[in-house]
Amino acid sequence: MALFKSKKASISEELASQIGESQTLGVQLRRMARKNKMAVASAVFLVLLVLAAICAPILTPYDAITGDPMQRLQAPSAAHLLGTDENGRDVLTRLLYGARISLAVGVIPTLVSMVIGVILGVAAGYAGGWVDYVIMRLADVMLAFPSLLLAMVIMYTLGGGVINIFLALSLIEWASVARVARSETISLKESEYIQAAQSIGVRPMRIIWRHILPNCLPALIVLFTLNVPSAILSESSLSFLGVGVQLPNSSWGLMVNLGRQFLYNAPWISLAPSAAIMLVVLGCNFLGDGLRDALDPHLNND
Amino acid sequence: MSTLKSIAKRVLGSIPVLIGVVLVIFLILRILPGNAILSIMGEHANEETVAMVSAELGLDKPWYVQFWVYITGLLTGDMGTSIKYHRPVAELIGTYFPVTIKLSVAAALFAWIVGIVCGVISAMGKDKLADRLGMGFSLLGVSVPVFMTAMVLQFALAFKLKWLPIQGVNDGLLSYVLPAVALGWNSAGSVARLTRSTLLEVMASDYIDTARAKGRSVSGAVVFHALRNAMVPVITVMAIQISSLLSGAVITETIFSLPGIGRLAVDAINSRDVPLLQGSVIFATVLVILGNLIADCLYSVLDPRIRKEV
Numbered sequence: 001m002a003l004f005k006s007k008k009a010s011i012s013e014e015l016a017s018q019i020g021e022s023q024t025l026g027v028q029l030r031r032m033a034r035k036n037k038m039a040v041a042s043a044v045f046l047v048l049l050v051l052a053a054i055c056a057p058i059l060t061p062y063d064a065i066t067g068d069p070m071q072r073l074q075a076p077s078a079a080h081l082l083g084t085d086e087n088g089r090d091v092l093t094r095l096l097y098g099a100r101i102s103l104a105v106g107v108i109p110t111l112v113s114m115v116i117g118v119i120l121g122v123a124a125g126y127a128g129g130w131v132d133y134v135i136m137r138l139a140d141v142m143l144a145f146p147s148l149l150l151a152m153v154i155m156y157t158l159g160g161g162v163i164n165i166f167l168a169l170s171l172i173e174w175a176s177v178a179r180v181a182r183s184e185t186i187s188l189k190e191s192e193y194i195q196a197a198q199s200i201g202v203r204p205m206r207i208i209w210r211h212i213l214p215n216c217l218p219a220l221i222v223l224f225t226l227n228v229p230s231a232i233l234s235e236s237s238l239s240f241l242g243v244g245v246q247l248p249n250s251s252w253g254l255m256v257n258l259g260r261q262f263l264y265n266a267p268w269i270s271l272a273p274s275a276a277i278m279l280v281v282l283g284c285n286f287l288g289d290g291l292r293d294a295l296d297p298h299l300n301n302d
Numbered sequence: 303m304s305t306l307k308s309i310a311k312r313v314l315g316s317i318p319v320l321i322g323v324v325l326v327i328f329l330i331l332r333i334l335p336g337n338a339i340l341s342i343m344g345e346h347a348n349e350e351t352v353a354m355v356s357a358e359l360g361l362d363k364p365w366y367v368q369f370w371v372y373i374t375g376l377l378t379g380d381m382g383t384s385i386k387y388h389r390p391v392a393e394l395i396g397t398y399f400p401v402t403i404k405l406s407v408a409a410a411l412f413a414w415i416v417g418i419v420c421g422v423i424s425a426m427g428k429d430k431l432a433d434r435l436g437m438g439f440s441l442l443g444v445s446v447p448v449f450m451t452a453m454v455l456q457f458a459l460a461f462k463l464k465w466l467p468i469q470g471v472n473d474g475l476l477s478y479v480l481p482a483v484a485l486g487w488n489s490a491g492s493v494a495r496l497t498r499s500t501l502l503e504v505m506a507s508d509y510i511d512t513a514r515a516k517g518r519s520v521s522g523a524v525v526f527h528a529l530r531n532a533m534v535p536v537i538t539v540m541a542i543q544i545s546s547l548l549s550g551a552v553i554t555e556t557i558f559s560l561p562g563i564g565r566l567a568v569d570a571i572n573s574r575d576v577p578l579l580q581g582s583v584i585f586a587t588v589l590v591i592l593g594n595l596i597a598d599c600l601y602s603v604l605d606p607r608i609r610k611e612v
Contacts, residue, residue, distance in 0.1 A: 141322035144591050148549035149567060149583045153330055156571050156579065233447055237553055240449050241568055256449060260557075267457055274450035282445040 028218075028294045039290025042283035049280065053099035062090035064097040065248065073266045083268040085259060091272050094255060098273065101162055101251040105235040106228040106280070109169035114224060116170065117177025118216070122208055124178065125185030135178065142175035148237055155238055160246040165238060169231050180223055184216045218295035225288035229281040236277050252277050309599050316591050323587045324373055327580055332365045381584075382577035386570070391581035394566065399585065401471060402562035405554065406547045408475075408482035413489035413547075414540060420490065421497025422529070426520065428502065436494060443491025448550040452484035452557040469559040481558045485550045489543040496539050500532040534601050541597030545590045 033040050052059060071088040074080055082091040124135040142150075151168050158164040188194060188211070197207050238244030239253030247254070252273035259269030363371075375381065381391035417440075424436035459480060460468040466480050467473040504510065505528055514520070552564030559565075563582050570579035 137318060137322065140319050141326055144319055144323055144545075144594075145326075145583070145587050146545045146548040146552075146590060148552055149564075149586055150326075152552070152567060152571060153327060153579060153583055157330055229445070236447055237449070237549075240553065241556065241571075243571060256453075260453065263453055263457055264461055267453075270453060271450070274447060274453065278442075278446045278450060281447070282441065285441060285445050 031294055036290040036293065038286045042286040042290075045283050046280070046287070049099060050103060052096055053103060056093070056096035056100075060090065060093040060096060062093040064089065064093050064250070073262065073269075075266075076268055082272045083266065085266070085269045086262060091255075091269060094250060095252070095273060095276055098250045098252050098255055099276070101245055101249060102232060102235065102253070102277070103280070105162070105165055105169070105251065106232040106284075109166045110173065110224060110227045110231050112166065112170040113173035113227070114177050114220065117174035118181045118213070118220065120174065121178035121181025122185045122212060122216070125182040126189060126204065126208060126212070132182070136182065139175040139178045142172065143179075145172075147172055147234065151234055151238055152241065152243055155243040160243055162245055162249060162251075165235055165244055168238075169234055172234075173227055173231065176227070177220075177223060180219055181216055184219055185212055188212050188215055222288060222292045222295060225284055225291055229284040229288075232277060232280060232284075305599075305602060308602055312595055312598050316595055319591060320588065321373070323591070324376065324584055325369065327583055328365070328369050328372065331576055331580060332368070376584075381581040384570075384575055384578040386573040386575045386578065391577050394578065395563065395581060395585050398561055398566045398582075399563050401560050402548070402551055402555070402564060402586075405478055405481055405485065405551055405560060405562060406544070408478045409486035409547055409550075409554075410489065410540070410543065412482050412486035413493055413543065416486070417490040417493025418497050418536070420494040422501060424494065424498045425501040425505070433498075437498070440491035440494040443487040443489075444495070445491075446487065448484060448488060448553045449557060451487055452481065452554055455480045455484055456557065469557075471560055477558075477560070481554045481560060484557075485547060485554045488550065489540075489547060492539055492543065493536060496536050497532060500535050501528055504528045504532045537597055537601050541594045544593035548586050548590060 056064075066089070068084075068088040071080070071084045073086060074084040074088075076083040080090050080092070082095065084090055085094070120135050120139075124132040150172055154168040154171060155164060158167060194207060194211055197211065235244055235251060236253030236256065239251050240257045242257060245251040245254045255273040256270045256277075259266070259273070262269050372382070379392050381395070383389065384391050384394055387394060420436045420440060424433040424440075427433050456468060459465050467477045471477045510528055513522075548564070551562060552567060554560070555562045555564040556568055563586055567579060567582040567586075569575075570582060
């Protein structure tokens with residue numbers, strides 16, 4: 001009897017996963033690549049930027065930390081494409097090195113917050129009852145804060161620094177992920193193949209792992225591309241206010257912060273990293289829009 | 303009657319969130335590593351003074367007693383005393399928050415008017431040049447960091463062209479023009495994108511065809527029929543924007559030297575003034591919760607279907 005049951009379960013699971021969207025992910029991505037040129041261009045740009053940040057020492061002849069005192073506050077020229085800063089350091093070089101932290105802050109806390117948010121959101125959606133109530137009220141509270149102010153308070157207690165930014169942003173961003181994961185889980189829970197799996201006694205963990213998570217994936221990928229730019233903007237805002245990345249580390253936000261006092265005589269020092277942030281966020285948004293159109297038609301309403 | 307009932311229900315529902323907000327800020331500032339007293343007095347303060355100041359500020363009691371004292375104080379408008387200014391936090395917030403309100407309202411007006419107009423123009427000229435320009439403007443708006451817009455506007459319009467004041471609030475409403483545009487562009491982008499997509503959806507529905515068949519022009523159908531229904535999701539997003547406007551206000555107020563709540567919070571951090579930091583963040587969050595409540599009530603009035611559901 002037990003054998004019969006588990007065989008039946010695995011057949012139903014196989015069928016379900018064939019119908020499920022995860023199988024067509026590759027097809028959907030290829031369709032997006034054909035239809036949406038901006039999304040592809042953005043993906044290429046972002047990959048090139050990551051490579052440039054990694055290969056910074058090969059790409060630039062200048063040093064990011066020590067500058068040439070004779071070359072202070074030089075306007076953009078052939079030798080210094082984006083000019084030099086108050087210490088005679090090449091702005092483009094600092095931009096490439098700063099990209100390492102700015103991009104890492106975009107990706108790492110977003111991944112951590114996705115893991116936390118998915119665990120809590122799926123648990124809330126699947127379990128319902130008081131578990132759902134407690135988790136979602138907590139999410140409501142986190143989402144009620146203006147995120148920058150909450151991040152400032154957390155950074156105040158933890159102190160500045162890259163690791164603490166990771167922590168602060170992970171603590172803040174999980175709530176929006178949990179909401180999406182919960183609503184996806186609730187709508188999937190009502191679907192017939194999951195009720196079928198439940199009725200033949202498949203364990204909840206297995207249902208979640210095999211049926212619910214793969215079907216949440218498109219929505220989560222879209223959310224990821226939207227949360228990466230918001231994490232980058234949060235980091236740059238925190239560093240801009242002086243409670244984020246601290247010297248001798250450097251990020252784009254910190255470059256803007258330190259360069260702002262020279263805005264009127266050397267605007268390139270603060271405007272170059274600002275523009276870099278804008279381009280990355282723009283790229284992520286183009287990519288996110290493309291992915292949303294391709295993967296998740298019912299999220300089309302922004 | 304049913305509207306009143308649903309409003310009362312929403313008001314009651316936001317009370318646990320309010321308490322949660324105070325609790326979260328309280329726990330972060332008290333339980334996470336780092337000692338408020340040491341940060342006030344410096345690392346080298348001797349134990350006796352630390353104990354004395356702790357007792358004075360009530361910090362020697364367990365956190366839940368402090369929480370109870372704080373939250374009952376909040377009900378009577380007592381938010382503690384600022385360490386830096388030696389004045390009640392509530393009084394300081396009272397002097398600083400009108401600036402933030404003026405800035406946020408101006409930014410919201412800019413965002414909503416520009417966003418809705420831009421969204422309507424894009425939707426009506428779908429896939430034409432106007433649409434591309436409108437959506438380009440919106441996408442740039444949601445991607446550009448607030449401090450970049452603020453600095454570029456400050457550099458170009460105030461410093462180079464001298465059209466508008468460079469900082470401060472001494473020039474009346476003119477002082478708010480650049481900060482409001484810098485702060486509002488981001489929200490304008492979101493509102494425009496959403497207005498466009500919901501309007502396109504609504505325009506495809508049957509009753510618009512009916513209105514057109516009755517002889518309404520396309521623009522007449524948009525203004526008299528479609529826009530009202532397209533506004534329901536847009537109002538939700540506007541409410542969400544209140545929160546990001548207040549986040550952005552911190553940056554804008556810093557760049558343009560406006561004495562608002564955001565500046566107060568940054569000031570509190572720099573001078574390690576925990577009661578002031580706590581008070582200004584809680585106050586800003588209460589504004590967000592109130593804004594969401596008003597939006598909730600507003601769209602239950604706009605869309606009868608929502609009213610019935612509750």
